[in-house]
Amino acid sequence: MDRAIWWIRRDLRLADNQALTEAIRQAKEVIPLFILDPKLINSRNNSEKRLSFLYHGLKELDADLRKLGSRLIVRRGNPAKTLAQLSAEYLIGQIFAEADFSPYARKRDTRVAALVRLELVGSLGLRHPETVIKDDGAAYIVFTPYMRAWKKHGIPGRRELLPIPERINTPDGIDSEQLPEPMGASGEMQFQPGEREANLRLERFVESKRGGIFGYGDLRNRMDSDGTSGLSPYLRFGMISARQAFAAANEAIQLATGPEDDSSAQTWLNELVWREFYISILYHFPEVGKQSFRPEMRELQWANNPDDFNAWESGATGYPTVDAGMRQLNATGWMHNRARMITASFLVKDLLVDWRLGEAYFMRQLVDGDPAANNGGWQWTAGTGTDAAPYFRIFNPILQGQKFDPDGTFIRRWVPELQTVPREYIHQPWLMPPSLQAKVGCIIGKTYPGPIVDHNQQRHLALMMYGRQ
DNA sequence: TGAAATGTTGGGGCG
DNA sequence: ACGCCCCAACATTTC
Numbered sequence: 001m002d003r004a005i006w007w008i009r010r011d012l013r014l015a016d017n018q019a020l021t022e023a024i025r026q027a028k029e030v031i032p033l034f035i036l037d038p039k040l041i042n043s044r045n046n047s048e049k050r051l052s053f054l055y056h057g058l059k060e061l062d063a064d065l066r067k068l069g070s071r072l073i074v075r076r077g078n079p080a081k082t083l084a085q086l087s088a089e090y091l092i093g094q095i096f097a098e099a100d101f102s103p104y105a106r107k108r109d110t111r112v113a114a115l116v117r118l119e120l121v122g123s124l125g126l127r128h129p130e131t132v133i134k135d136d137g138a139a140y141i142v143f144t145p146y147m148r149a150w151k152k153h154g155i156p157g158r159r160e161l162l163p164i165p166e167r168i169n170t171p172d173g174i175d176s177e178q179l180p181e182p183m184g185a186s187g188e189m190q191f192q193p194g195e196r197e198a199n200l201r202l203e204r205f206v207e208s209k210r211g212g213i214f215g216y217g218d219l220r221n222r223m224d225s226d227g228t229s230g231l232s233p234y235l236r237f238g239m240i241s242a243r244q245a246f247a248a249a250n251e252a253i254q255l256a257t258g259p260e261d262d263s264s265a266q267t268w269l270n271e272l273v274w275r276e277f278y279i280s281i282l283y284h285f286p287e288v289g290k291q292s293f294r295p296e297m298r299e300l301q302w303a304n305n306p307d308d309f310n311a312w313e314s315g316a317t318g319y320p321t322v323d324a325g326m327r328q329l330n331a332t333g334w335m336h337n338r339a340r341m342i343t344a345s346f347l348v349k350d351l352l353v354d355w356r357l358g359e360a361y362f363m364r365q366l367v368d369g370d371p372a373a374n375n376g377g378w379q380w381t382a383g384t385g386t387d388a389a390p391y392f393r394i395f396n397p398i399l400q401g402q403k404f405d406p407d408g409t410f411i412r413r414w415v416p417e418l419q420t421v422p423r424e425y426i427h428q429p430w431l432m433p434p435s436l437q438a439k440v441g442c443i444i445g446k447t448y449p450g451p452i453v454d455h456n457q458q459r460h461l462a463l464m465m466y467g468r469q
Numbered sequence: 470t471g472a473a474a475t476g477t478t479g480g481g482g483c484g
Numbered sequence: 485a486c487g488c489c490c491c492a493a494c495a496t497t498t499c
Binding site for chain 2: 489
């Protein structure tokens with residue numbers, strides 16, 4: 001084959017890239033192509049920060065490609081039309097891409113495959129969803145059996161990962177669109193986009209002597225510390241492959257020196273398996289993107305009060321941990337996982353708002369926003385999903401804060417109005433006597449809202465709402 | 470990857 | 485010495 005297109009979608013990396021490797025193996029010349037698909041770019045649930053991360057990431061990828069004698073070609077338009085037109089114009093033999101399993105991606109790829117030769121190589125998870133199924137061919141809908149089956153297959157060692165190609169021959173004279181100017185300089189972003197940063201983060205995480213993967217078991221839930229890997233945006237855009245992450249996790253498990261380290265590293269690896277699980281769920285049950293997985297939970301009578309929702313999204317519920325989480329999200333496009341569970345539980349089970357509104361809001365904010373993982377997380381919280389939390393499992397935002405942010409460091413970082421509130425009141429500032437409020441300059445109802453609802457009361461309402469179904 | 474409600478146990482104060 | 489009560493601490497059940 002003379003010419004192939006490496007169609008880049010959610011695999012913005014040169015290392016361990018099966019689609020790219022296969023394109024180079026089969027064709028003399030390879031065109032690295034990214035298509036700005038208006039359907040995705042202009043989607044109502046897209047996020048400025050995620051787009052900015054993508055655009056910066058594409059710039060990085062272009063720079064990396066130029067070191068290999070190639071460059072990134074960017075086109076805007078309908079993918080099927082764009083690929084058909086390019087294929088005809090440049091006599092493309094085949095298009096190689098990494099498989100993506102969101103309902104939209106699958107529809108899109110079907111349309112593309114009807115017009116041009118498209119070969120999907122590898123996937124955004126380590127295992128293709130068709131390969132982890134029960135003996136009778138049904139999909140797993142409970143995590144633990146899924147994980148057991150998943151783990152029966154091997155995890156490649158780091159030495160088996162595909163190297164960065166030495167050179168990519170790309171024909172000259174192919175027009176490329178300018179990338180839209182991303183908002184904000186990449187150097188100021190919390191997540192520096194690009195493959196290089198992704199690898200640095202993974203290395204730091206698995207090689208760190210304190211914290212990192214071996215401290216993960218203890219620290220992952222602490223909202224007041226950096227106990228997580230911070231890799232989600234990179235996995236989201238494939239700046240690092242799932243295989244690379246799994247290989248590193250597995251190697252850490254081999255190197256663990258005690259049962260604590262071992263179980264800590266296992267815990268992180270399991271989080272990666274949760275990602276695979278939700279990719280698989282969305283693949284086998286694409287309708288979860290629109291409605292509850294559980295049919296009996298599709299007609300819940302949500303309150304959907306707009307004022308409550310506004311208070312939630314802007315971080316003004318009067319519950320410090322909830323507000324801190326939402327403000328972290330709004331400010332950075334990322335939220336600690338524990339805070340995601342707490343804020344989500346609050347929206348669904350304290351404010352009785354349809355989980356789909358929360359899911360959409362998260363998609364509009366998150367740098368790492370991914371349809372499978374985000375949907376899985378929300379359905380888990382709402383108790384409507386496959387292997388979901390039972391409906392009566394309701395987070396108490398005060399207790400969660402006391403457990404996972406005992407000093408209120410996380411709260412004070414994101415809710416400056418509460419900066420001066422003493423430790424003993426930080427999770428319930430409304431209990432401060434008026435004299436203390438005046439003394440510390442935090443007046444409940446003025447400088448910081450009182451709780452918009454009573455948790456205990458709302459908890460009972462939620463139990464009734466779910467119980468009636 | 471929860472928390473509240475309810476039940477059980479046992480030590481200590483006390484008459 | 486004994487029974488009774490209280491209640492913290494822990495366990496179990498329930499939502």
